[in-house]
Amino acid sequence: MTLDLASIRQLVEPADPLDLVAGAAAAVVRGVAGVLAGDDVTSACRPGDFVIVLDAPPAAGWPMDAFLRRCADARAAGVAFRRGPVDQGSRSVAARLGLAVVLCDDPWRLSVVVHELLHSPVDTRIGALTRALVAALEAAGDDLEDLLRAASRVAGRDFLLLDTKGRGLFSETTWSEADQAVLELPLPRSTVSFNSVLPSGVRLIARRVELTGRDVWLGVALPGGDTVAAEVMACGLAVVQAAAAQRLASLQMIHERDSRTRAALLSEVMEAGPEPSEDLLRRALAAGWDLRGWHVGVRIIALGDGATISLRDDLLAAFAEQDLPLRAVEQTDGWIGWLSFSVEPTRAIESISASIRRAQRAFQSALPTAIGVGGLAPGAAGFAKTLGQAADAARIAVNRPASGHFVHIDRLGLAQLLLALTHTDVFTPAAKGLLDPLGDPDGPLVTTLAAWLDAGGSQQETAAVLGIHRNTVAQRLAHITRLLAVDLSDPETRLALHLACRAVKLTP
Amino acid sequence: MGYPALRLEMLADYESGCEVLGSGGGGGPTPVMVALAGLLRDRELPLLAELPPDARVCAAGAMGGPSVFAERLPAGDEFAIAKRLLLRLGLPAPTVLMPVETAGLNGPYAAYLARVEGLPLFDADLMGRALPTLQQASPAVAAELGPVVLVAASGEALLADTRSADSAERILRAAVPECGGWGLFVTRPFAADELAGAVVPGTVSRAISLGQALRLLPPWARGPEIARAVDGRLLGSGAIAEVRRHPRRGAFGGGNMYLTDTAGGGVVRLEYQNEYLLAAVDGRVAVTCPDLLIVVDPRLRRLIPPEDLRPRLEVAVVALEGPRWWKETPERLARVSPRAFGLDQDPIPWEAAA
Numbered sequence: 017m018t019l020d021l022a023s024i025r026q027l028v029e030p031a032d033p034l035d036l037v038a039g040a041a042a043a044v045v046r047g048v049a050g051v052l053a054g055d056d057v058t059s060a061c062r063p064g065d066f067v068i069v070l071d072a073p074p075a076a077g078w079p080m081d082a083f084l085r086r087c088a089d090a091r092a093a094g095v096a097f098r099r100g101p102v103d104q105g106s107r108s109v110a111a112r113l114g115l116a117v118v119l120c121d122d123p124w125r126l127s128v129v130v131h132e133l134l135h136s137p138v139d140t141r142i143g144a145l146t147r148a149l150v151a152a153l154e155a156a157g158d159d160l161e162d163l164l165r166a167a168s169r170v171a172g173r174d175f176l177l178l179d180t181k182g183r184g185l186f187s188e189t190t191w192s193e194a195d196q197a198v199l200e201l202p203l204p205r206s207t208v209s210f211n212s213v214l215p216s217g218v219r220l221i222a223r224r225v226e227l228t229g230r231d232v233w234l235g236v237a238l239p240g241g242d243t244v245a246a247e248v249m250a251c252g253l254a255v256v257q258a259a260a261a262q263r264l265a266s267l268q269m270i271h272e273r274d275s276r277t278r279a280a281l282l283s284e285v286m287e288a289g290p291e292p293s294e295d296l297l298r299r300a301l302a303a304g305w306d307l308r309g310w311h312v313g314v315r316i317i318a319l320g321d322g323a324t325i326s327l328r329d330d331l332l333a334a335f336a337e338q339d340l341p342l343r344a345v346e347q348t349d350g351w352i353g354w355l356s357f358s359v360e361p362t363r364a365i366e367s368i369s370a371s372i373r374r375a376q377r378a379f380q381s382a383l384p385t386a387i388g389v390g391g392l393a394p395g396a397a398g399f400a401k402t403l404g405q406a407a408d409a410a411r412i413a414v415n416r417p418a419s420g421h422f423v424h425i426d427r428l429g430l431a432q433l434l435l436a437l438t439h440t441d442v443f444t445p446a447a448k449g450l451l452d453p454l455g456d457p458d459g460p461l462v463t464t465l466a467a468w469l470d471a472g473g474s475q476q477e478t479a480a481v482l483g484i485h486r487n488t489v490a491q492r493l494a495h496i497t498r499l500l501a502v503d504l505s506d507p508e509t510r511l512a513l514h515l516a517c518r519a520v521k522l523t524p
Numbered sequence: 525m526g527y528p529a530l531r532l533e534m535l536a537d538y539e540s541g542c543e544v545l546g547s548g549g550g551g552g553p554t555p556v557m558v559a560l561a562g563l564l565r566d567r568e569l570p571l572l573a574e575l576p577p578d579a580r581v582c583a584a585g586a587m588g589g590p591s592v593f594a595e596r597l598p599a600g601d602e603f604a605i606a607k608r609l610l611l612r613l614g615l616p617a618p619t620v621l622m623p624v625e626t627a628g629l630n631g632p633y634a635a636y637l638a639r640v641e642g643l644p645l646f647d648a649d650l651m652g653r654a655l656p657t658l659q660q661a662s663p664a665v666a667a668e669l670g671p672v673v674l675v676a677a678s679g680e681a682l683l684a685d686t687r688s689a690d691s692a693e694r695i696l697r698a699a700v701p702e703c704g705g706w707g708l709f710v711t712r713p714f715a716a717d718e719l720a721g722a723v724v725p726g727t728v729s730r731a732i733s734l735g736q737a738l739r740l741l742p743p744w745a746r747g748p749e750i751a752r753a754v755d756g757r758l759l760g761s762g763a764i765a766e767v768r769r770h771p772r773r774g775a776f777g778g779g780n781m782y783l784t785d786t787a788g789g790g791v792v793r794l795e796y797q798n799e800y801l802l803a804a805v806d807g808r809v810a811v812t813c814p815d816l817l818i819v820v821d822p823r824l825r826r827l828i829p830p831e832d833l834r835p836r837l838e839v840a841v842v843a844l845e846g847p848r849w850w851k852e853t854p855e856r857l858a859r860v861s862p863r864a865f866g867l868d869q870d871p872i873p874w875e876a877a878a
Binding site: 076077078079081082083084085086088103104105109113 | 793806
């Protein structure tokens with residue numbers, strides 16, 4: 017049987033932390049040779065042996081270099097010494113020779129452990145790993161990252177928290193492209209564990225950690241061929257998964273509690289009206305809400321099925337990416353959010369609106385949403401007002417796929433006005449006649465025209481709203497110009513067409 | 525090939541050749557070289573490839589700290605004092621001088637003394653390279669070294685009337701600090717037949733040739749060309765990564781340095797005491813004393829002694845075959861192999877490591 021240094025580490029730590037000063041933890045050990053520094057290593061060591069020197073390393077300089085060389089010439093897998101100085105030159109020599117060099121406190125005990133390990137059945141190794149993991153997990157604090165670090169240290173492998181597509185939640189994972197493709201394949205909900213060799217030869221064993229609203233996976237990557245190590249690690253994984261699930265669940269509970277607190281505070285603020293008490297202002301400030309500045313309400317309504325609590329961080333991240341410091345309070349159907357500015361923002365409200373749109377699109381992969389945006393308003397009174405406007409806009413946005421489920425209240429005013437004007441028995445048939453050459457009122461041409469006019473003539477924004485390429489928009493507009501025989505650059509024509517689109521789209 | 529005389533225009537070559545044969549030790553030759561140049565301005569120094577049968581040869585050289593030598597220059601009459609002492613002992617007057625080692629400052633120093641005394645210089649020495657102790661002088665193995673004399677720059681002299689090189693080394697080494705850090709060491713006058721087979725021949729000429737080979741290198745020459753010019757072997761070149769100095773063990777300090785070869789990536793480790801004694805590449809011992817090791821700054825074409833090693837200095841490490849005289853019998857080799865310096869390593873034959 018063979019072992020790698022990582023599995024050896026599992027057994028001797030934490031009592032004797034092994035210091036790997038050169039070479040790789042993946043070095044495969046076939047046997048063990050205990051020697052003294054003065055002994056003739058060449059005759060004591062067989063190929064694949066882990067040479068365990070019961071003394072400190074030889075003197076820094078060529079004696080150490082030469083000793084490492086003799087070990088490498090005897091094809092040793094690695095060398096262990098009692099803890100002592102090993103200079104950078106000797107580390108480089110070991111690295112050049114492909115020799116793992118380990119320092120420990122008790123080489124004698126290490127040699128006994130390696131001996132036992134090499135000749136013990138899998139069960140013993142499983143027992144040893146689980147014992148070591150339980151001890152390490154008990155000692156680790158409440159923090160999930162600390163917990164995974166402690167477990168990784170004991171197991172000698174990194175425990176990774178992954179999303180359903182194999183992407184690391186705490187750390188960047190570097191799967192090869194072929195591996196990534198495999199990991200993105202959806203797994204049935206009932207699958208709780210995963211153990212397979214990926215195209216790059218890496219074996220990933222993982223277990224599902226179920227949470228309300230979304231799932232994460234806890235995984236470990238191993239060299240593909242070592243089935244024994246995989247068997248041992250699968251048991252270790254189960255232990256760590258239980259601890260990680262518990263930490264995640266309590267994290268979720270804290271989130272929920274915070275969310276309730278936020279919701280209560282928000283309703284107090286809304287009820288307080290234009291002159292909130294000093295105490296309320298202070299409490300709002302403590303929550304990170306500055307009611308005295310300028311505000312833009314952003315109401316976000318979930319269109320898909322998703323737990324808003326667990327996605328709040330992703331939502332904030334999507335907005336932060338656009339430089340928008342969103343505050344958000346969970347609602348049953350989404351979030352009430354707002355952006356606060358301590359002074360009147362110099363940035364045009366249109367540019368803020370465009371940024372919100374980009375954030376909405378970025379967040380789309382996690383959860384499709386409808387977003388309503390209120391006007392810019394100052395002070396506590398303005399806060400309530402813009403939040404109200406945002407709520408109204410969002411309700412309309414839910415039914416407006418043509419605008420990408422995005423409605424800004426400043427534009428809505430005009431649109432509603434137009435709507436009122438065009439909704440007459442005289443105008444509607446005329447509008448239908450005008451757009452008749454474009455075919456079905458719900459067809460691509462009418463939709464594109466309407467979206468383009470809504471977007472103020474921006475092909476780029478139209479493309480984003482409709483989820484099509486910009487060139488397609490340009491080509492459709494050219495087609496529309498031909499079919500209608502009109503000049504789209506003429507403002508009169510655009511107004512007529514805009515009114516017609518509205519009338520046609522809204523008439524059943 | 526031997527040179528018949530040492531002339532002014534050969535001095536620069538002789539100086540750098542002595543540095544090469546110093547293998548990092550022997551001290552900086554520049555101060556003596558300045559004095560020697562003054563003496564050779566109008567007259568050359570005859571070099572003897574062979575000794576006349578009736579020759580009486582004293583070997584001379586500085587013993588002690590080379591760095592003190594530069595601070596406390598010789599008074600000029602040290603050899604005269606030594607000669608008086610030997611004459612008083614009833615020994616014959618020397619007719620020829622020779623260097624103890626044609627290395628570091630001792631190569632030019634012996635030439636300087638010979639020129640002051642008006643004696644010819646024997647083109648040979650007792651060590652063939654820089655070596656630290658009197659036991660490592662060839663007559664200590666092949667003949668009898670003593671009696672020997674040590675003269676301080678302040679004029680005090682010490683005669684050790686002993687035949688044993690061990691006790692001569694012990695007594696003189698103990699007296700060196702009292703002499704102010706260094707003293708002139710002079711052997712008794714050897715008869716020509718005593719020295720037959722008991723000296724390393726041609727060392728002065730070898731130093732001149734080595735220096736000439738280095739001087740003739742084109743300016744762009746780096747490690748490989750330098751090694752080829754001195755008929756040596758390049759062990760590696762690159763920036764010194766680390767220098768580690770040991771506290772004194774016995775009489776001499778020491779240490780080691782390593783660099784990573786920019787060409788092959790090999791880790792070149794150099795162990796030194798007074799001289800560079802051993803080189804290992806990737807842990808494989810490649811060169812040992814008595815073969816020579818030099819550390820060269822290839823751009824400035826300057827040899828770096830151990831005390832000037834500094835991290836990040838760009839150098840080439842070059843090995844040259846040492847004097848064959850030491851390798852002719854196991855007894856001789858034992859005197860100068862790594863174990864003689866307390867390094868637990870068998871000597872590596874020059875050919876074996878190629």
